[in-house]
Amino acid sequence: MTALAACSLRASGNVSEYSVAEMSFSRRSFLLGAGSGLSLLVLAACTQPEPMPTPTASPSPTLTVPRPSSMLRSNWTSDPYFRGSHSFVPVGATPQFRDDLSQPIMGRVFFAGEATSADLPGSVLGAQVSGARAAGELSSTANKGDRIAIIGAGAAGAEAARVLALEGFDVIVIEARDRVGGRIDTRESKSWPLPVELGAWRLNKTVDAVLLSKLATLGVETNTLTGTLLQGAKATATENTVGPKAVDAAVAWAADQTKDVSVADALTGSGAAKGASDANGLVGADLVNQYLSSLATVNGASDSKLSAWYGLSGSPQYDRLVTGGFGTLISEALTGVTTSLSTAVVGISYSDTGVSLQLGTGESLKVARVLVTVPLGVLQKGSIRFDPLLPFAHRTAIAALGMGSVETVWLRYDKPFWSTDAAVWSLVGTGDDLSTWFNLQAVTGETVLVGLVGGDAARRVSKLNDGDLLAAALHALEPFAAH
Ligand SMILES: Cc1cc2nc3c(=O)[nH]c(=O)nc-3n(C[C@H](O)[C@H](O)[C@H](O)COP(=O)(O)OP(=O)(O)OC[C@H]3O[C@@H](n4cnc5c(N)ncnc54)[C@H](O)[C@@H]3O)c2cc1C
Structure with missing residues (x-):
């Protein structure tokens, strides 16, 4: 007998409440029921397992930075159901590939997810809008009473499910993980004074206005990010104007070239990196690198991989943090x-007559149509076999787009060891991979620091064991310690 965890989700205030019902009916009986169109899942509450604070034993403490009381980290890069953080456009590819990937096949197989969003790729809003788009395509094709399977319970799948269920379709969401949310991964526990977000948590006041207003309706707190601090070997500054200027010049130079190059090559080819002047006692080239590191936390890719023509378009300037539990957005949609x-x-x-899904257990489920919202990395890895093969245009798009990496580490302190009230801290020229930090004391009053890393540096960080990761974090934070 295989126990099947089934779930319904309740939102209570700004806290997602889950409780688990491990129902011990067999998976076979569930699937047989599914085939006969019965409503199968007893919607019980599900409990999100309490996150275990990672032990903080091994690293050697630095002179000035104490060890935190708790640490939580992500590892999207090695997770088989994600294989990275979000998609990007590498050198030689174009956003057209996103449209190619979004095309329905035979009116039976549909696609959504952030990688299919040409306007807002790599974002929660882009994923959500893609889910609504696919729901529209499905409802104009499907017949009343059709059973529709949605693969993936992230922002795209949840939005599509919400819309299609409202329209009266028989919807089942199938999710590989034991939780919903996908790349929104909210952890709540008594060890932490606020919900920990291991995935998406930054938004832009203008671009994400719809999302921010939805979160407000749900009672989910968001906060404005104010104040930055750049810390270099010999000097500090509050703003990096050198990096953005150099990258803008490089992108403008690349636009005049006959073929696409990487952002890194555009910086070299245009001379913009070399010409970047020192400012506030900080070295120009280091300021460019700091800006590229912070861009990598947004795009997931390093400048050596990103297309100078298309890779940076639509990179939002995040200025809000979701501090009240982003997961409520998904649990509410899936109620x-x-x-x-x-x-x-x-x-x-x-x-052209239907779809059969093979599950990891070896069993199968027949549905009229399917919406696939799994991350690009999962499609690239071939973890889902398509029979027949996906059309050539889909396969080309899957191979051509890139899957980026962003990782995050949360540290909780009982009291601050820092003295700045800037919300965003960046290291300039120190060589630390964990060079971007968020000081939640400045945002919510809680003494919590959050490190964010993207691109090649995120891939390196994802390989560190917990002890080495903590040692790297404490080393990176040393310049911010009050002396
Ligand atoms: C660390 C990090 C930080 C980010 N920061 C931001 C941010 O600040 N702001 C922002 O707007 N966006 C951010 N993003 C991007 C944003 O999280 C994503 O674009 C968005 O959540 C993707 O939603 P989705 O529905 O397309 O995919 P997902 O949320 O990944 O949903 C897909 C689901 O499919 C499931 N799945 C995979 N394989 C299978 C399978 N074989 N069978 C069944 N289910 C399967 C997965 O478990 C997952 O739940 C960040 C992402 C990461 C990783």
Whole structure:
């Protein structure tokens, strides 16, 4: 007998409450029921397991930075259901590939997810809008009463499920992980004074206005980020104007070239990196690198990989933090929607008469149509077999787009060791991978620091064990310690 965890989600205030019902009916009976169109999942509450604070034993403490009381980290790069943070446009690719990937096949297989969003890729809003777009395509094609499977319970899948369920379709969401949210990963526990966000948590006041207003309606707190501090070997500054100027000049230079190059090559080719002048006692080239590191936390890719033509367009300047539990957005959208957790789809067979899904258990589920919202990295890895193969345009798009890396580490302190009230701290010219930090004391009053790293540096960080990661974090934070 296989226990199947089924879930419904309740939002209470600004806290997502989950409780688990491990129901011990067999997976086979569930699937047989699914095939006969019965409503199967007893929607019980699910409990998100308490995050275990990572032990903080091994690193050697630095002279000035104490060890935190708790640490939580992400590892999206090695997670088999994500294989990275979000998609990017590498050198030689174009945003057109996102449209190619979003095209429905035979009116049976549909695609959504951030990688299919040409306007807002790599974002929660882009994923959500893509879910709404795919729901529109499905509802104009599907027949009343059709059973529609949605693979993936992230922002795209949840939005599509919400819309299609409202329209009266028989919707089932199938999610590989034991939780909903996907790349929104909110952890709540008594060890932390506020919800920890291991995935998305930054927004832009203008671009994400719709999302911010939805979060406000749900009672989810968001806060404005104010104040930056750049810390270099010999000097500090409050703003990096050198880096953005150099990158803008490099991108403008690249636009005049006959073929696409990487942002790194554009910086070299244009001379913009070399010409970057020192400012506030900080070295110009180091300021450019600091800006590139912070861009990598937004795009997921290093400048050596990003297309100078298309890679940076639409990179938002984040100025808000979701501090009241981003996961409520997803749990609210999925309220009342049949959701099967811990159920990985490994194969999709389709024809013009229907779709059969093969699950990780070896069993299958027949549906009229399917919406695929799994991350690009999962499609690139071939973790889901398509039969017949996806059309050539889809396969080309999957291969051409890049899957980036962003990782995050949360540290909780009982009292601050720093004295600045700047919300965003960046290291300039020190060589630390963990060079971007958020000081939540300046945002919410809680003595919590959050490190964010993207691109090649994130891939390196993802390989560190917890002890080495903490040692790297404490080393990076040393310049911010009050002396
Ligand atoms: C560290 C990090 C920081 C980010 N920061 C921001 C930010 O600040 N602001 C912002 O707007 N965006 C940010 N993003 C991007 C944003 O989180 C994503 O663009 C968005 O959440 C993607 O939603 P989605 O529905 O497309 O995919 P997902 O949320 O990834 O949903 C896909 C789901 O499919 C499931 N799945 C995978 N394989 C299978 C399978 N075989 N069978 C069944 N299910 C499967 C996965 O478990 C997942 O739940 C960040 C992402 C990361 C990782």
